[in-house]
Amino acid sequence: MSAALPTPARMWPRDVLKVGAVGLRTRPMRAFLSSLGIAIGIAAMVSVVGISSSSQAELDRQLDALGTNLLTVTPGQTFGGDEATLPDAAESMVARIGPVDSVSAVGEVKGANVYRTDRIPEAETSGITVLAARTGLRSAIGIELSSGTWLNAATSRYPAVVLGAKTADRLGISRAGADTAVLVGGEWFTVVGILERAPLAPELDTAALIGWPVAEALLDFDGHPTTVYTRSDPAKVEQVQSVLGATANPEQPNEVEVSRPSDALAAQKAAGQAFTGLLLGLGAVALLVGGVGVANTMVISVLERRAEIGLRRSLGATRRQVRLQFLAESLLLSTLGGVGGAVLGALVTAGYATYQDWPTIIPGWAVGGGVLATLGIGSLAGLYPAIRASRLSPTEALAAP
Template sequence: MTPIDAVTTPPRSRVRAADLLATGTLGLRTRRLRAVLSGLGIAIGIAAIVAVAGVTRSSQAALLAQIDRLGTNLLTVSSGTGFAGGERELPAEATRMLRRVDGVLAVAPTAQLPTENVYRNQLVPAGQTGGLAVRAADESLPATLDGHLGQGRFLDAATAAYPVTVLGHEAATTLGITRVDPGTRVWLGGHWFTVAGILDALPFAPEVDRSALIGFPVARSMFGYEGHPSRLYVRAHHERVTEVSALLGVTANPTNPDQVEVTRPSDALTARVAVAQSSAVLFLGLGAIALLVAGIGIGNIMVISVLERRAEIGLRRALGATKAHVAGQFLAESLVLGALGGAAGVLIGCAVTAALAHSRGWATQIPVEALWGGPLVAVLVGGIAGLYPAFRAARLAPAETLRTG
């Protein structure tokens, strides 16, 4: 290269990252309301994704913890429902026979009294049952179900023969009974029954949760109960649940074993986990749609920004800025807009998850992937949305933009 070439060759134009960031955020700083509205779409989409992921994870964790706490070794034995909607009777010997099955730890019999109802008082119309049932039980029920009393005490040998009842959690709520004292009574089967206790919620036995429980002796003396259980709760050894389950039907009703239904309540909670996962996919799809709409909005705003700043683009090109510098300026603006929207979306999603988890009594759990994946997706959406406006800005001719600007 000759000295003359060295003198006449213009220096290569360069731009520092700090300068690119400053020029890239110029439009955001001068048009703040537009920037907030543009970033809001990104924030809503990311917040929806983070909240759905967090709420799903929190609810699943709560359900799995509930399953672990209550155990998967609880089985129920019933004979379906009759034409009137009440539970069908099992043989009177079913309880005794099931307790003899190898691998069974405990059996708690219950019997629904389909012709009896429970009301807050005798003035409530007979048809307004609130979906509650009257069920006979004995003192083995709480231990078998791993249930606990929220207030009062359960039925025992001293109270089972008298008009005394223990309410399930939902039954007490429906009847409007929040505390137990000596004067608390309900109108049950045409008689006043003293409320001795209220059970905590029983997720594995919702039918008990909705029942007023009385003793077998008083069920015989006052309501003509003949000794046939309608639903049995069985605790089995964890290692032998499948084996025991296969024996319960034929043991409970040897004459008609095909009429006996043996279920595992924990399967219902496990199914709820699967339902929560499938529902999460739907809401994640809605979040993705929100992001798509937000990306289109950012692209539209950036195109308008390019048209409004034609004179600025022409001046920068005239002063030596290259096409790459101009494109980088507008691309940086859309990337920053996406990053800010993504960060705001993560914060909103975490706040929604925490609030909902607190209201449901769950432990707040937010997947780590959502915390870093949300902003990353937002930046990608912003970058893709800003590609066309950036290339359009780079293709503008300096002379034309200065003349028309």
């Protein structure tokens, strides 16, 4: 009666992990370099998604603060292709629309330039526009002041100017005050205020704003508004938008352009999402390259450890156990890279969001998806080397140099 063959010892999951970690412990530098490729790919993907999400959260926060109910009316072109003009009464006519809560306007003072001193050549205008502004403009748009005060009923009749954020930077002025003046259209104007950036009205960032009366009195302003700003009932913005052009210029409604500034910010968001898709594609390529690196490492590991494989097989290890050993090693290698990449991506996102003063948003699905992707790549990368290792016979493996 023949003796029964001994049953191979069962390997518990903990044993599989311990055996699979042997290659990582004995060759730490190779393991680090192999997992680094995957870490870079995961870090790129997590940081791209995180920065994009943080940017979108900041944009949503801006829109919540600024509102999406601001509409602007500007002159378009005449039938002959010339620049049209808005009627002097456009502002008052728009104010009669029922759902409109507030109306204000600016008018471009043509031919007027702004200089810091009278010694600057006339050609160096710095791209600054002079605008006559109504006193209710700031409250209608919702712009904050970084320094000084806004125009009021008194200062709008005298040579006083409020500078846009970029205008102040270009002129080298950081604070408003009675001792600070600029040359506007050949006249000295006292800088009474400096605006914060205006996301919904970027044309004001590069403008010097003066009172409507003083613009007519000193700079030959023709009194025609070039932009009318309206705030409406948020639930009726679309209805107001549909009648705004005909109301502002009843005689020539086709010569009026109506826009919603928040749509431009939404378009930026959409463009950012398209760019994010491109960067995610690049991150996926980096992840694929990292997976190839892991596969290469595992193949070399099998070749170098044939003697070890032969010894384990001769001591009773089954082919299945050898496959599990190398598959576990590949998964551990990939997981280390995935976790490290996820942490690195989160740190990059947090650092960049903090630098930009954005809310830090790191979607959980991006981190979880990245780690799961590394497990899939680790499985695929280690499958062939594991099968190859399990097919080595004990005698062939032990006879290898």
